[in-house]
Amino acid sequence: MSVDRDELVAFYTQLQTDLCTRFAALDGTASFGTERWERSGGGGGTTRVLQGDGRLEKAAINVSTVWGPVPSKLSERLASRASEFFATGISMIFHPLNPHAPTMHANLRYFETDTGESWFGGGTDLTPYYLYEDDATLFHTALSDVCERHGIADYPGWKQRCDEYFFLPHRGEARGVGGIFYDHLTEDMDAVDTFQRELGSAIADVYTEIVDRRADTPYGPDQERWHLQRRGRYAEFNLAIDQGTKFGLETGARTESVLASLPPRVRWDHSATPESGTPEADLVKVLQRPREWT
Amino acid sequence: MSVDRDELVAFYTQLQTDLCTRFAALDGTASFGTERWERSGGGGGTTRVLQGDGRLEKAAINVSTVWGPVPSKLSERLASRASEFFATGISMIFHPLNPHAPTMHANLRYFETDTGESWFGGGTDLTPYYLYEDDATLFHTALSDVCERHGIADYPGWKQRCDEYFFLPHRGEARGVGGIFYDHLTEDMDAVDTFQRELGSAIADVYTEIVDRRADTPYGPDQERWHLQRRGRYAEFNLAIDQGTKFGLETGARTESVLASLPPRVRWDHSATPESGTPEADLVKVLQRPREWT
Numbered sequence: 001m002s003v004d005r006d007e008l009v010a011f012y013t014q015l016q017t018d019l020c021t022r023f024a025a026l027d028g029t030a031s032f033g034t035e036r037w038e039r040s041g042g043g044g045g046t047t048r049v050l051q052g053d054g055r056l057e058k059a060a061i062n063v064s065t066v067w068g069p070v071p072s073k074l075s076e077r078l079a080s081r082a083s084e085f086f087a088t089g090i091s092m093i094f095h096p097l098n099p100h101a102p103t104m105h106a107n108l109r110y111f112e113t114d115t116g117e118s119w120f121g122g123g124t125d126l127t128p129y130y131l132y133e134d135d136a137t138l139f140h141t142a143l144s145d146v147c148e149r150h151g152i153a154d155y156p157g158w159k160q161r162c163d164e165y166f167f168l169p170h171r172g173e174a175r176g177v178g179g180i181f182y183d184h185l186t187e188d189m190d191a192v193d194t195f196q197r198e199l200g201s202a203i204a205d206v207y208t209e210i211v212d213r214r215a216d217t218p219y220g221p222d223q224e225r226w227h228l229q230r231r232g233r234y235a236e237f238n239l240a241i242d243q244g245t246k247f248g249l250e251t252g253a254r255t256e257s258v259l260a261s262l263p264p265r266v267r268w269d270h271s272a273t274p275e276s277g278t279p280e281a282d283l284v285k286v287l288q289r290p291r292e293w294t
Numbered sequence: 295m296s297v298d299r300d301e302l303v304a305f306y307t308q309l310q311t312d313l314c315t316r317f318a319a320l321d322g323t324a325s326f327g328t329e330r331w332e333r334s335g336g337g338g339g340t341t342r343v344l345q346g347d348g349r350l351e352k353a354a355i356n357v358s359t360v361w362g363p364v365p366s367k368l369s370e371r372l373a374s375r376a377s378e379f380f381a382t383g384i385s386m387i388f389h390p391l392n393p394h395a396p397t398m399h400a401n402l403r404y405f406e407t408d409t410g411e412s413w414f415g416g417g418t419d420l421t422p423y424y425l426y427e428d429d430a431t432l433f434h435t436a437l438s439d440v441c442e443r444h445g446i447a448d449y450p451g452w453k454q455r456c457d458e459y460f461f462l463p464h465r466g467e468a469r470g471v472g473g474i475f476y477d478h479l480t481e482d483m484d485a486v487d488t489f490q491r492e493l494g495s496a497i498a499d500v501y502t503e504i505v506d507r508r509a510d511t512p513y514g515p516d517q518e519r520w521h522l523q524r525r526g527r528y529a530e531f532n533l534a535i536d537q538g539t540k541f542g543l544e545t546g547a548r549t550e551s552v553l554a555s556l557p558p559r560v561r562w563d564h565s566a567t568p569e570s571g572t573p574e575a576d577l578v579k580v581l582q583r584p585r586e587w588t
Binding site: 049051232235239265 | 540
């Protein structure tokens with residue numbers, strides 16, 4: 001069973017437009033550029049990036065809808081010997097300027113083949129640079145609430161998958177305080193579609209509230225340095241570990257769109273370990289042992 | 295046939311000490327710290343890092359000597375079913391503060407197993423942020439001169455391997471203007487050992503000269519921004535592509551030592567493409583089509 005592709009693409013496109021309006025307002029100074037690109041194998045996308053010195057130092061909200069012959073790297077991952085595929089999705093990332101406001105990432109996606117394989121996947125996670133337990137709880141409660149309203153969703157299982165996925169083995173640390181991660185949802189497609197639509201707006205609501213809380217918190221050069229160091233971990237995850245980034249770069253997706261997720265400024269200071277008892281060390285402690293937040 | 299391990303380790307250790315003295319003098323303000331670490335499976339290393347605001351913003355000169363049971367990730371890459379291995383080597387990276395001075399990386403290494411496999415490997419490459427053809431020619435001429443003095447060396451072949459290895463497929467760009475790259479040198483070990491010793495000091499001489507030429511060139515915020523953007527490409531290579539980094543992180547080497555190669559400050563500005571006819575665009579043109587420099 002599959003979904004109405006056109007309707008789904010229309011939804012992702014509308015969500016992109018709505019989110020760009022909302023997050024440009026949240027930013028307060030800059031606006032989202034618009035780049036349309038075509039994929040040589042079929043399809044293309046619209047990359048929308050905001051960069052500046054407002055509340056968001058960099059944000060990207062991208063929609064892509066691609067199709068055509070199955071690339072060999074993709075073929076390895078399929079159960080059936082499909083010759084044609086179709087994929088559409090929206091992905092978003094927000095890197096606030098203020099170290100007290102967390103980074104948020106989310107994506108919603110749908111995939112199908114001409115052999116009848118089809119599934120939804122997606123997820124979202126929050127990466128604070130200073131730990132505000134209230135924010136982590138608010139974020140997870142919003143996700144858990146959406147999941148509870150939909151029989152196809154499994155908050156506890158998806159929360160655990162998120163903790164497992166967004167993990168840097170070489171650092172022994174989670175990327176952040178997690179969220180939810182789901183993939184290969186093949187049953188009851190209409191219900192998943194409805195769930196995804198609700199998730200899309202719930203994420204925007206809860207993240208807007210968190211940024212509103214934190215974006216005007218005073219900070220100094222020490223906090224800024226810590227922020228950029230931790231963004232280094234974010235870049236390590238995206239470049240060395242994330243399967244989506246790897247897959248995008250290997251299958252010839254548009255590089256600037258795939259790497260729009262990277263933080264705008266990053267530091268790698270050698271052996272920069274925070275002193276114990278500091279807020280910086282408190283964050284690391286939580287990243288080393290994922291918690292329940294609801 | 296294998297080499298005298300103790301003598302080789304003594305050479306790498308002495309080279310590390312000499313280079314730290316020379317490059318601290320070149321830097322002019324900071325000095326190299328010393329961190330000794332132990333590997334749980336056997337062996338360990340000494341990581342020496344300089345960070346500051348002298349001529350070198352960050353430099354790392356690391357020696358490691360490790361041994362023990364062959365890790366499974368390593369086992370896949372061996373021709374024989376070895377149960378024990380021994381590896382020693384020196385690696386170095388220099389990230390100057392001034393955008394006109396290039397980054398230089400080099401490593402010299404030796405590997406053996408209890409089944410009698412043994413080889414030398416190594417290489418060096420130069421990554422300018424602004425192209426000075428004289429510097430690229432000087433660097434390559436120094437390498438070609440050392441190679442010509444040793445029958446076991448093959449400058450043209452190793453230059454080509456370097457161009458192939460230090461390449462970012464997703465950017466369609468080389469990391470820099472190349473150098474030499476060699477691996478699995480299994481014959482005539484004494485001659486290779488002698489060659490490596492000469493290469494070690496030739497690299498230090500030529501790179502010192504290049505930094506001396508460029509480190510006091512005036513520059514402004516636009517050049518600094520370009521520098522940090524290009525360092526982003528360096529981080530992309532090391533984290534997403536470099537086999538040595540991947541192997542180090544996967545086999546449980548000390549993370550801070552493996553990632554000491556990362557640039558101290560980096561920017562990822564979205565779609566930052568230089569205007570044609572500028573010095574920035576001229577550099578990119580050369581990275582897209584490797585040249586002969588001797």
